[in-house]
Amino acid sequence: MSDSLPRRPLAAVDLGSNSFRLLLAEIDQSSAGPQLRILDQIKEAVRLGAGLDRQFELSEEARQRALQALGRFAERLEGLELEAFRAVATNTFRVAHNIGAFLKEASAVLGRPIEVVAGREEARLIYLGAAHSLPLDHQLRLVVDIGGGSTECIIGVDEQPRRRESLQIGCVALTQQFFSSGKLTRAAMRKARLHCGEQLAAHVHGFKRLGWQYAVGTSGTAKALLALVSANFGHTAITREGLSLLEDLCVAAGHVDALADLPGLRVDRQPVIAGGLAAMQSVFDEFGIEAMGYCDSALREGILYDLLGRELGADQREITISHLVERYRMDDQHGRQVADVACQLLRELKASRQDGAAPDAGQTVAAQAGSDAASSGQEAGVPGYGRPTPSGCKPESLIWAARIREIGSFIAHDNAHRHGAYILANADLPGFSAMEQQELSLFVLAQSGGLKKVRALEPTMTQWQQILCLRLAVILQRRRDGRETPITIRALPGGPEAGWVIALPAAWAEQHPLTDQSLRQEIEEWGRVGVFRDVSYVLLDGEQPGE
Numbered sequence: 001m002s003d004s005l006p007r008r009p010l011a012a013v014d015l016g017s018n019s020f021r022l023l024l025a026e027i028d029q030s031s032a033g034p035q036l037r038i039l040d041q042i043k044e045a046v047r048l049g050a051g052l053d054r055q056f057e058l059s060e061e062a063r064q065r066a067l068q069a070l071g072r073f074a075e076r077l078e079g080l081e082l083e084a085f086r087a088v089a090t091n092t093f094r095v096a097h098n099i100g101a102f103l104k105e106a107s108a109v110l111g112r113p114i115e116v117v118a119g120r121e122e123a124r125l126i127y128l129g130a131a132h133s134l135p136l137d138h139q140l141r142l143v144v145d146i147g148g149g150s151t152e153c154i155i156g157v158d159e160q161p162r163r164r165e166s167l168q169i170g171c172v173a174l175t176q177q178f179f180s181s182g183k184l185t186r187a188a189m190r191k192a193r194l195h196c197g198e199q200l201a202a203h204v205h206g207f208k209r210l211g212w213q214y215a216v217g218t219s220g221t222a223k224a225l226l227a228l229v230s231a232n233f234g235h236t237a238i239t240r241e242g243l244s245l246l247e248d249l250c251v252a253a254g255h256v257d258a259l260a261d262l263p264g265l266r267v268d269r270q271p272v273i274a275g276g277l278a279a280m281q282s283v284f285d286e287f288g289i290e291a292m293g294y295c296d297s298a299l300r301e302g303i304l305y306d307l308l309g310r311e312l313g314a315d316q317r318e319i320t321i322s323h324l325v326e327r328y329r330m331d332d333q334h335g336r337q338v339a340d341v342a343c344q345l346l347r348e349l350k351a352s353r354q355d356g357a358a359p360d361a362g363q364t365v366a367a368q369a370g371s372d373a374a375s376s377g378q379e380a381g382v383p384g385y386g387r388p389t390p391s392g393c394k395p396e397s398l399i400w401a402a403r404i405r406e407i408g409s410f411i412a413h414d415n416a417h418r419h420g421a422y423i424l425a426n427a428d429l430p431g432f433s434a435m436e437q438q439e440l441s442l443f444v445l446a447q448s449g450g451l452k453k454v455r456a457l458e459p460t461m462t463q464w465q466q467i468l469c470l471r472l473a474v475i476l477q478r479r480r481d482g483r484e485t486p487i488t489i490r491a492l493p494g495g496p497e498a499g500w501v502i503a504l505p506a507a508w509a510e511q512h513p514l515t516d517q518s519l520r521q522e523i524e525e526w527g528r529v530g531v532f533r534d535v536s537y538v539l540l541d542g543e544q545p546g547e
Contacts, residue, residue, distance in 0.1 A: 011082050015089040048092045051092075091147065125302035126145045140156070140213050143295075172275065182257060189278055417445055472487075
């Protein structure tokens with residue numbers, strides 16, 4: 001990273017119609033490129049939009065809630081030497097008639113200027129933030145951000161937005177208009193959806209004409225709906241079916257207060273979830289969406305990147321992994337060697353299933369750091385976005401997990417795989433969807449030790465195969481010397497669940513007793529967990545030491 005890049009923190013404040021948010025971040029210097037490192041973030045559920053009356057006048061109660069939240073933000077910012085700062089106010093500030101005097105008062109309390117941005121500028125910043133956490137896959141994507149007072153829809157490619165619109169649809173505004181009594185009825189849901197449809201209809205044609213490959217939701221409404229369809233129906237993306245089932249649950253509850261025990265619903269989202277649900281259903285209906293992924297970065301991250309005034313020119317996930325390797329001082333050469341061996345084993349396993357033939361008996365598995373591991377970003381797919389598909393269709397997660405598999409050693413060498421899994425499950429990993437992050441955590445947990453703990457997490461068969469190859473690669477690269485191993489792996493006929501056989505020359509196994517013993521123990525562990533019907537380790541002279 002250039003020496004001219006900022007050293008001091010940057011701060012962004014997002015004054016939304018539902019929540020106020022403060023984000024503090026630094027730009028880390030890394031050989032992998034610039035990296036936003038979050039220092040602190042504060043969220044205040046102000047629900048400013050709920051304070052608007054029919055004449056679009058802001059109530060005194062809402063003003064006080066906002067000023068109190070800004071006072072707490074000012075306390076956090078006090079004494080900080082910031083490289084750059086920007087506070088952005090959105091829809092409620094745009095539509096309120098008596099906002100002028102309040103804006104001056106709010107700026108005085110915060111101690112810094114507040115900018116009210118137009119709807120399309122808000123959309124640009126949202127997309128800028130989202131784009132830096134989504135892969136640079138050169139595909140058109142539809143980004144939808146349902147806020148408290150407005151909904152922003154953007155189509156773009158990589159970091160460049162192509163079409164931006166901001167509509168007067170929001171979870172707080174819809175709740176006030178259609179669910180103010182708290183009652184949840186089918187008729188009210190229908191009216192709310194029709195209202196949203198009227199707002200969207202004028203823009204749908206232009207978006208559809210441009211087209212998109214997949215859809216992504218951002219911010220609180222999308223996050224809340226994803227949590228709900230996941231907790232209640234096991235869906236890994238926001239789906240049309242999941243939204244319909246969620247409406248059924250809301251109507252069955254009858255009142256917003258009765259949703260208190262609904263799995264996945266946070267207390268601060270409960271009052272406005274019906275409005276958010278109606279808005280999202282209408283977006284799905286009008287745009288013809290069947291499934292939508294989720295991205296955790298939006299407006300406030302976009303503000304920070306806008307302040308930087310530059311672009312990241314690479315897959316953010318690759319940058320994140322390289323940053324983790326550097327930050328936690330992992331042996332990247334060894335990690336890439338493990339990744340190469342795991343990928344080669346996975347290729348052999350898949351090839352033997354496709355053509356029904358075993359790999360050549362004399363073939364060696366070599367660790368050539370930089371082949372698959374270095375090219376993973378060029379093959380990046382879009383797991384976790386669009387129509388839900390089994391995660392792990394491409395080996396990127398396997399490669400990344402191999403590179404950072406020792407991250408848990410930063411805490412302790414004992415149970416390092418468990419520590420690493422915890423770090424990856426809970427860390428802020430820019431660029432990774434929740435599903436991708438969970439998969440990384442799963443692979444790091446599964447790299448060694450017993451498999452019973454892994455089975456409890458219910459991996460897919462694709463993930464089990466990648467776990468197998470990762471565990472074998474860890475065994476084969478234990479000496480960290482990148483040596484070639486004359487091992488072969490073959491899938492047994494009868495589908496993925498049928499099993500597999502690994503083979504080594506007997507003479508080689510005799511000369512490498514530690515590897516031989518580790519492979520025998522590995523076979524025993526797979527036999528205990530019973531994921532595959534048959535697993536075996538064969539020596540090429542015909543001896544079969546373990547099943």
